[in-house]
Amino acid sequence: SKMKAGLIWFNGQMVPQEEAKVSVLTHALHYGTSVFEGIRAYETSRGPAIFRLQEHTERFFHSAKVMMFELPFSPEQINQAIQEVVRANGYKSCYIRPLAWMGAHTLGVNPLPNNPAEVMIAAWEWGTYLGEEAVRKGARLITSSWARFPANVMPGKAKVGGNYVNSALARVEAQQAGADEALLLDKEGFVAEGSGENIFFFRNGVLYAVEHSVNLMGITRDSIITIARDLGYEVREVRATRDQLYMADEVFMVGTAAEVTPVSYLDHRAIGTGRAGEHTMKIRAAYMDVVHGKNPKYQAWLTYVQ
Numbered sequence: 001s002k003m004k005a006g007l008i009w010f011n012g013q014m015v016p017q018e019e020a021k022v023s024v025l026t027h028a029l030h031y032g033t034s035v036f037e038g039i040r041a042y043e044t045s046r047g048p049a050i051f052r053l054q055e056h057t058e059r060f061f062h063s064a065k066v067m068m069f070e071l072p073f074s075p076e077q078i079n080q081a082i083q084e085v086v087r088a089n090g091y092k093s094c095y096i097r098p099l100a101w102m103g104a105h106t107l108g109v110n111p112l113p114n115n116p117a118e119v120m121i122a123a124w125e126w127g128t129y130l131g132e133e134a135v136r137k138g139a140r141l142i143t144s145s146w147a148r149f150p151a152n153v154m155p156g157k158a159k160v161g162g163n164y165v166n167s168a169l170a171r172v173e174a175q176q177a178g179a180d181e182a183l184l185l186d187k188e189g190f191v192a193e194g195s196g197e198n199i200f201f202f203r204n205g206v207l208y209a210v211e212h213s214v215n216l217m218g219i220t221r222d223s224i225i226t227i228a229r230d231l232g233y234e235v236r237e238v239r240a241t242r243d244q245l246y247m248a249d250e251v252f253m254v255g256t257a258a259e260v261t262p263v264s265y266l267d268h269r270a271i272g273t274g275r276a277g278e279h280t281m282k283i284r285a286a287y288m289d290v291v292h293g294k295n296p297k298y299q300a301w302l303t304y305v306q
């Protein structure tokens with residue numbers, strides 16, 4: 001594969017990526033029965049620091065609980081393994097992907113005979129998720145014809161592999177339409193989230209976070225609400241419509257991979273001046289300081305890899 005993930009933690013052992021293989025009879029390969037996390041480690045003056053490791057590992061176990069997967073490792077063992085993957089590969093910064101999946105015991109639709117789940121943790125160097133251009137000039141979004149799944153269709157609060165077919169379809173549609181990313185609405189037509197990000201918007205100096213509803217409870221969203229309030233912004237959590245975003249002064253997306261990405265166009269309408277918003281870039285700068293260990297107020301969010 002063209003991906004360079006080096007050493008991978010595979011069911012408790014560090015193995016070279018070429019040896020980290022599964023059977024084609026793996027349940028998760030057929031039915032999307034896996035759960036995963038997306039975590040970033042950033043370079044700091046004290047070495048690599050993993051951002052909000054505890055919260056990610058907690059969500060990883062919650063996702064497994066939703067699917068009734070038995071993880072044969074404790075949260076502490078996973079925390080240690082995540083740090084080991086960063087350390088063993090000598091990464092200064094990287095994107096970390098824990099994955100737990102239903103293995104190759106049975107292929108009936110019921111996944112549970114494949115318990116306990118198999119677990120791996122890989123990491124690779126991943127730059128700006130939507131590209132430097134999208135950060136500098138703002139990403140161009142279109143509203144996808146694929147809606148976000150209702151809460152009684154898929155468990156959107158869990159990061160389940162199968163959920164990302166919805167995201168993949170929306171992302172392909174956006175990119176084939178010449179946009180950078182898709183905005184997904186919920187079944188009532190209210191704004192849900194991006195294919196891999198949560199949505200914020202500014203209007204008349206107030207910052208609005210789209211409420212959780214059917215969306216993933218983003219850790220970056222939570223961090224940005226705290227950081228924005230500390231910067232003195234009033235932050236409200238609201239239900240929003242696509243035309244409310246059209247009228248916004250600024251729109252931006254947040255996620256572990258996306259970090260803080262400004263949105264300059266939505267459905268061919270300029271957002272504000274059609275450029276990366278001023279408050280957005282201020283919040284992005286503050287977030288990047290925090291994750292790089294430059295803001296002492298947020299040291300508790302960082303786990304330094306010694």
Ligand SMILES: Cc1[nH+]cc(COP(=O)(O)O)c(CN[C@@H](CCC(=O)O)C(=O)O)c1O
Binds near residue numbers: 038215218256258
């Ligand atoms: C649907 C969705 N919504 C919101 C978020 C933001 O959540 P958080 O990372 O906790 O702030 C993510 C993370 N998307 C992950 C996977 C991206 C991918 O391409 O895969 C990520 O950002 O790592 C989502 O997948």
